Amino acid sequence: MNMMMGKATRKTEVLISIHEARLHYAVGGAFAAMRGKSTVVKAVDGVTFDIRRSESVGLLGESGCGKTSMGRLLLKLEDTTDGTIHFDGEELTKIQRKRLKEFRTRAQLIFQNPFDAVNPRFTIRQTLSEPLENAGIKRSEREARIIAALELVRLPEPAQFLDRYPHQLSGGQLQRVVMARALILQPEFVVADEPVSMLDVSVRAGVLNVFRDVRDRLGLTAIYISHDLALVRYVCERTIVMYLGRIMEDGPTEDIVHQPLHPYTKALVAAVPVPNPDQSHDPLPIGRGAPDPRNPPSGCVFRDRCPQAFERCAAEVPQPRPVGTRSVACHLF
Amino acid sequence: MTESLLSVRDPLLSVRDLRVSYQVGRNFVHAVDGASFDVPKGSITGLVGESGCGKTTIARALTRVMADNASISGGQILFDGKDLAKIPEREMNALRWRDIAFVPQSAMNSLDPVYTVEYQLGEVLRRRGGLDRRQARARCEELFEMVGIDPGRLTDYPHQFSGGMRQRVAIALALALNPKLIIADEPVTALDVIVQRQILDQLKELQERLGLSVILVTHDISVVAYICDRTVVMYAGKVAESGTMQATLTAPSHPYSMGLRNAFPDLQSAAAGILTPIEGAPPNLANPPAGCRFKQRCPFALDLCGAEPPVIEVAPGHPVLCHRAKESAALRIDAARTETWMASA
Numbered sequence: 029m030n031m032m033m034g035k036a037t038r039k040t041e042v043l044i045s046i047h048e049a050r051l052h053y054a055v056g057g058a059f060a061a062m063r064g065k066s067t068v069v070k071a072v073d074g075v076t077f078d079i080r081r082s083e084s085v086g087l088l089g090e091s092g093c094g095k096t097s098m099g100r101l102l103l104k105l106e107d108t109t110d111g112t113i114h115f116d117g118e119e120l121t122k123i124q125r126k127r128l129k130e131f132r133t134r135a136q137l138i139f140q141n142p143f144d145a146v147n148p149r150f151t152i153r154q155t156l157s158e159p160l161e162n163a164g165i166k167r168s169e170r171e172a173r174i175i176a177a178l179e180l181v182r183l184p185e186p187a188q189f190l191d192r193y194p195h196q197l198s199g200g201q202l203q204r205v206v207m208a209r210a211l212i213l214q215p216e217f218v219v220a221d222e223p224v225s226m227l228d229v230s231v232r233a234g235v236l237n238v239f240r241d242v243r244d245r246l247g248l249t250a251i252y253i254s255h256d257l258a259l260v261r262y263v264c265e266r267t268i269v270m271y272l273g274r275i276m277e278d279g280p281t282e283d284i285v286h287q288p289l290h291p292y293t294k295a296l297v298a299a300v301p302v303p304n305p306d307q308s309h310d311p312l313p314i315g316r317g318a319p320d321p322r323n324p325p326s327g328c329v330f331r332d333r334c335p336q337a338f339e340r341c342a343a344e345v346p347q348p349r350p351v352g353t354r355s356v357a358c359h360l361f
Numbered sequence: 362m363t364e365s366l367l368s369v370r371d372p373l374l375s376v377r378d379l380r381v382s383y384q385v386g387r388n389f390v391h392a393v394d395g396a397s398f399d400v401p402k403g404s405i406t407g408l409v410g411e412s413g414c415g416k417t418t419i420a421r422a423l424t425r426v427m428a429d430n431a432s433i434s435g436g437q438i439l440f441d442g443k444d445l446a447k448i449p450e451r452e453m454n455a456l457r458w459r460d461i462a463f464v465p466q467s468a469m470n471s472l473d474p475v476y477t478v479e480y481q482l483g484e485v486l487r488r489r490g491g492l493d494r495r496q497a498r499a500r501c502e503e504l505f506e507m508v509g510i511d512p513g514r515l516t517d518y519p520h521q522f523s524g525g526m527r528q529r530v531a532i533a534l535a536l537a538l539n540p541k542l543i544i545a546d547e548p549v550t551a552l553d554v555i556v557q558r559q560i561l562d563q564l565k566e567l568q569e570r571l572g573l574s575v576i577l578v579t580h581d582i583s584v585v586a587y588i589c590d591r592t593v594v595m596y597a598g599k600v601a602e603s604g605t606m607q608a609t610l611t612a613p614s615h616p617y618s619m620g621l622r623n624a625f626p627d628l629q630s631a632a633a634g635i636l637t638p639i640e641g642a643p644p645n646l647a648n649p650p651a652g653c654r655f656k657q658r659c660p661f662a663l664d665l666c667g668a669e670p671p672v673i674e675v676a677p678g679h680p681v682l683c684h685r686a687k688e689s690a691a692l693r694i695d696a697a698r699t700e701t702w703m704a705s706a
Contacts, residue, residue, distance in 0.1 A: 090553035091524075198642040228411040229580060233624040234638030255553050258626035261633050285628060299558040301583035303625040305610045309587065312558055316509065318523040 043217065043249050044079040044102060048111035051097050055322070069321045071097035073273035074111070076348070081216075084243060084250045086260030086281065088296070089270035092321050095253045098270070099219045102251060103135050104128070115217075133163055136210040138220040142202040146194045146209075152178075153190040156209055163213055177208040180245075181238050200231030204238060211242065218243075219251045224259065236262055257300050261285055269293050272319050272329040279354025289356050291334045328359065336360060372399035373542060373574045374423070379436035379446070381415070381422045390647045392418040394598040395436070400542070400591075405568055405575040407585035407606065409621075410595035413643055419595075420544050420578045422446075424463050425453050440542070458489045462535035464545040468527035471534070472519040478530055479515035482537060490538045504533040509563060525556035532564065539571070546578045561588050582625055586610055594618050597643050597654035604679035614681045614689035616659045619696035637699045653684065660701045661685055661692050 051072040072094045079085055087095040100106045101113060104120045113120045115131065123131055139145035146155050156174045165173065178186030181204040194202055203223065210218055220239065224232040240263055243250050254260050260267055260281065267284050269277040269292065277290040288294045295314035315333040325332045331341040340359050348357040381393040393415040400406045408416045421427045423438060425445065438445035441460065445453065457463075465471045473481060479501050486497040502512040508529040519527060528548060535543050548564070549557040565588050568575050577589060585592055585606060592609040594601045594617065601615040613619045623637040641658040644650050653670045656662040665684050673686035685692060695701045 090555065200638075200642065229582075229624050230411060230621060230639035231642070232638070233636035234640065236636060237638065257554075258628040261628065262626050262636060282633075295555055297628070299554040300628045301554075301558070301561075301581070301587045302627050302629045303583040303586050303610065303622060304627060304629065305586045305607050307586070307629055312555065312562070314555060316559070318525060318556065 041081045042078045043081045043083075043116055045114040046078070046102075046111070047076050047113075049075045049098075049101060049108050049113055050110040051094075051101055051106055052109040070273045070324070071321065072101060072108075075270075075273070075275055076111075077268060077275065077278060079249060079251070081249055082247045083266060084252060084264040086264035086267040087251060087253045087270060088255065088257055088260050088267055090255055090319065092272070092319055093270040094273040095255075095270050096221055097273075099137075099221055099251060099253050102217075103137055103219055104131065105137075133159075133213040134215050135217040135219070136213070136215040138207055138210045138218055138223045140222040141226045142199060142206045143194065143226070145206045146202065148194050151191050151193055152197075152205055155194075155205065156212055159209060159213055173212060174208075177212040178205070180211060180242055181205075181208045182241075183208070198231070199227050200234055203227060203235050207235075207238065207242070211246070214246070215248070217249045217251075219253065221253045222255075223252075225254075225256075239263055257285065257296060258302075269296065272321060272324045274329055275348060275355075275357060276330065277354060277356050277358075278348070279352075283353055289351060289354060289361065290358050291336050291360070292330045295333075328357075371402065373402045373440070374400040374576075375437070375439040376400075376419070376423075377437040377439065379419065379422065379438060380434045381418050381427070381431060382434045383428065384430045384432075385647065388647055389434075391434075391649070392431075392598055392646060393422065394646075394649075396595070396598075396600045397436075398593045398600055398603045400574055400576060402574055403568075403572045404590040405565070405577055405588055406591040406593060407589035408576055408578045408593050408595065409580065409582060409585055411580060411643060413597075413646070414595040415598040416578045416595050417546055420463075420546050420576065423544055423576070424457060424461055425450075426457075426463065458485060458538045458540065460540050461542045461544065462538070462540040464528075464531050464535045464543060464548050466547040466550060468524075468531035471531055472527065474519050477516050477518055478522075482515075482530075482534060485534060485537045500537070504536060507536065507567065508533045523556075525552055525560060528552065528556075528560050529563065532560075532567070536567065536571070540573070542574045542576070543568075544576045544578070547580070548577070549584065550579070550581070557584075564588065582610065582621060594621075597649065598646055599654060599682060600680075601655070601683075602679065602681040604676070608676060608679050612675075612689075612693065614675045614679065614686055614693075615655075615683050616661050616685075616692060616696065617655050619693055620658075620702060623696070623699075623702065635699055637702045639702065653682075660696070 049072055053069045053071055054067055055069050087098055089095045101108055107121050156177060157170055160170045160173055175186050183189060183201060183204050224235050227235060252260060252263050264281050267281040268275055271292050277293045284293060288297045295312060298310055298312055313335050317333055327343050328341040328346050331337040346357045346359050348355040349361055351361050377397050379393055379396045380391060382389040382391045396419060410416045422433055433446045436446060482501045483497045486492045486500050492500060501515055505512040505515060510526060510529055522530060549560050579585060589606045592606050593603040596617045601617050602609060609618060613622055620639040624639060626636060639658050644654055652667040656666040670682050670684050672680045672682050674680050675686050675689055
């Protein structure tokens with residue numbers, strides 16, 4: 029296990045710096061263009077934030093808010109349309125081929141659906157050997173690394189799993205294998221995209237506990253993508269709330285849970301159901317409808333559903349402003 | 362299970378010792394293995410459990426719209442003086458839509474992509490409800506207003522609606538012929554939290570206004586806490602416990618329900634706390650263990666759990682399938698501690 033520990037944890041140092049990042053997709057094609065419809069979806073539209081070393085940041089929002097696109101940008105699975113992302117001082121779009129391979133070992137993705145994330149014809153040993161092989165780890169060392177990675181994710185008696193196939197494992201066990209694969213090259217940075225949404229509740233807690241534990245032990249920098257604030261709260265000290273490609277609110281998770289400031293965050297917090305029958309529920313402070321990424325409103329993208337919107341919201345895009353421990357993009361602040 | 366254990370007066374639906382099995386090759390998998398519960402009139406009953414516990418199989422058995430290899434192998438489904446497990450298919454078909462309607466998990470899969478929504482709603486109203494074209498049109502508009510969609514969108518195709526709107530359309534479809542019972546299979550699982558809340562509010566409002574009974578199949582006990590009046594907790598093809606929502610969530614009496622409560626994050630709690638998983642996985646139903654099916658994962662299992670557990674009523678109308686149900690108050694205190702569940706791993 030020693031080989032996987034001992035990364036310096038300097039919490040103040042910025043590992044990733046995102047400045048005015050944009051990711052625009054062309055959609056619809058010629059027919060939509062002829063009918064005068066927008067042919068660009070602004071999945072990420074001018075996002076700026078820093079991630080410090082060993083920080084866990086939750087990217088929170090509904091489907092279509094750009095959280096997964098943001099994760100893809102951070103891993104250089106997509107290149108920014110505009111703006112910059114620096115990883116440890118290096119601009120991701122300018123990274124050279126040889127350095128890219130190094131980046132690919134330093135930054136890893138934990139997939140949402142464990143059953144889709146592994147090759148069903150590979151045994152667990154093959155699944156975990158592949159990244160080691162790609163990284164040029166000697167054959168003789170691989171087995172020990174695989175066992176260590178499986179122990180790290182607390183799979184009991186890991187040796188018994190090596191020759192099994194994915195379908196012989198439960199969802200919780202397989203998600204731990206997926207996590208082990210992401211961690212086996214000792215990355216500094218991981219992006220976890222809804223890693224427990226496919227799992228049953230009784231095993232979800234176990235996977236979340238492993239995630240928290242591994243992150244703390246290895247001093248990982250982590251992005252946790254989810255639409256569920258209750259889960260983000262469990263694993264992240266800081267939360268970034270996104271809506272239609274923009275950041276609405278960014279701050280310490282506990283502050284956001286107990287006192288959301290942005291009207292959208294307020295609605296998100298109010299909407300989360302709690303397993304307590306005695307909890308009273310306020311009416312949801314949000315208008316009907318769903319965000320339409322093809323046709324976002326002018327000014328503030330949330331204004332058409334916002335119960336507190338006023339004239340300025342249509343005219344002017346709110347810029348993030350510091351409010352106490354947080355940053356909020358809303359004309360009310 | 363005897364009648365006295367399920368003291369719901371005048372239920373709309375009574376399920377008694379229901380067995381449903383799937384034929385896989387030459388073997389039978391008993392996905393539902395002796396389930397009994399009642400659904401009172403004008404209430405929402407949450408059918409809760411993990412994947413593979415049999416909750417969707419029950420929901421489908423109640424409408425007898427099942428997979429080709431599934432069959433009801435025993436028990437009764439008493440509804441309106443009939444046993445739905447036994448009546449001929451023609452009679453059953455007459456009940457579908459009119460008395461019992463189904464809302465599927467993925468509304469996209471229940472809507473035909475090549476027809477407008479109005480056509481699909483109208484088809485049900487005309488073929489099954491006997492309405493003429495003009496009446497059907499008026500009813501379509503009424504239904505859309507009921508579920509909160511602009512009737513101007515009736516001529517749209519399913520792909521033109523968002524996920525939440527499609528789920529509303531599926532609810533409108535289910536309401537088309539004024540059924541008494543709606544069975545909704547994970548109706549909000551694929552939706553974002555805000556949309557989920559809006560759909561649940563809509564469902565509750567309609568249920569109260571129309572005096573409907575609803576069976577809500579879900580894996581999420583916070584959805585149950587938000588909307589249900591009663592809970593039926595299922596584990597590995599059996600009902601672990603059932604009772605009022607209040608009783609089953611504040612005083613869970615089956616160790617599985619106790620564990621489920623610990624595994625759920627509560628956003629309203631002061632601190633994030635620690636979530637405790639239930640180690641292990643549910644048994645393979647092709648070859649279930651003898652005795653209690655939860656015993657391998659249960660921190661309170663004793664030798665006697667190798668024998669078939671009895672149904673014990675811990676309070677009136679709160680039956681629990683557990684050898685140690687009488688000790689449930691004491692077990693609950695232990696179950697609240699994380700260490701209790703670590704030891705069993």
